Amino acid sequence: MASHNLVFCLILISSLLVIISEGQSTVPVVPGLSYSFYYSSCPELEIIVRSHLWEVFNNDITQAAGLLRLHFHDCFVQGCDGSVLLDGSTSGPSEQDAPPNLTLRSAAFTIIDDLRALVHGACGSIVSCADIVALAARESVFLPNGPYYSIPLGRRDSVNFATRPVTLANLPPPTFNTTSLINAFAAKNLTTTDLVALSGGHTIGRGHCTSFADRLYPTQDPTMDQTFVKNLKLTCPTNTTNNSTNLDIRSPNLFDNKYYVDLMNRQGLFTSDQDLYTDSRTRNIVLDFSINQNLFFEKFVEGMLKMGQLGVLTGTQGEIRTNCSARNGNNVDLASVVGEHQEQEMLSQY
């Protein structure tokens, strides 16, 4: 109990220091969201989230990566509305069942459920699952030594999830080149700098062989460093091996700018990473971030604030789920019917 209180005090002090030291960004706040949304209704919200994640990450820091990716996958599909958390219904698969989401960590969903229970236990069912995912992502950047940033809150949870083709169409696959990535991000009003900065999320976490084996077999991607290839082939002896490896070979558990140093050394894991250094439109941004971590942090925070407000539900839209994996009323069919042809088309890209 005494050690628990000590952790709580340390977190409280760190939170106060953060509040004193950080200014707020110039990224506009979407109407309906606010930096002070829960100040009076749930003042302990951010402390609860941070102290729980502090304990989780003390046991296993790699969980931070799973939570950061969860927020990205939530926001890019139908907006940051917690739709990625919903389980499928009897008549159709959920977003979670779509190929890009199959490699989301199951532990990330459990951690969000645990946070929801803690927060609702303290404040009642007034904080959305979408806000909890956004706060967990922020801590997943800050606690592994990344930048701190305040986030606007007040997101509401959706009552439905996206279909499989919509999910596939909105999450860029690792085989995308820079042109396709720029277009995918522009469709979300995100700039080329946002793309390069947010790709820096790959400074933590892991990828499975199936996400990059096309660069090894049958022929090797010529842009890759030879020693890097040799080691990846040891991890993935065939193109169907079910192993995984770090995204950032230099400092996989630290949120820093080494991902960009990897790219300059031709050690980016996915085509979507490495092509940012090959393409002349993004190469200088990679270079700038590789030599200036503060600049990377500044641009990453801007990108996260924009991404974190995509397509949010506010006010009386949606609901506050009492269970993050199911809408409050369970008698309505969640799934929608999709064309088989459209689905196959999307699948072939991923």
Ligand code: HEM
């Ligand atoms: C630019 C387009 C992006 C593509 C194509 C992409 C693709 C991927 C892929 C294929 C994986 C590995 C999946 C697996 O094999 O297990 C992955 C992991 C990851 N991605 Fe991305 N991603 C992109 C953008 C982002 C963004 C914007 C963020 C967050 C800001 C992010 C954060 C992560 C993290 C933290 C992991 C590691 C997850 C873990 O260890 O569980 N990614 N990404």
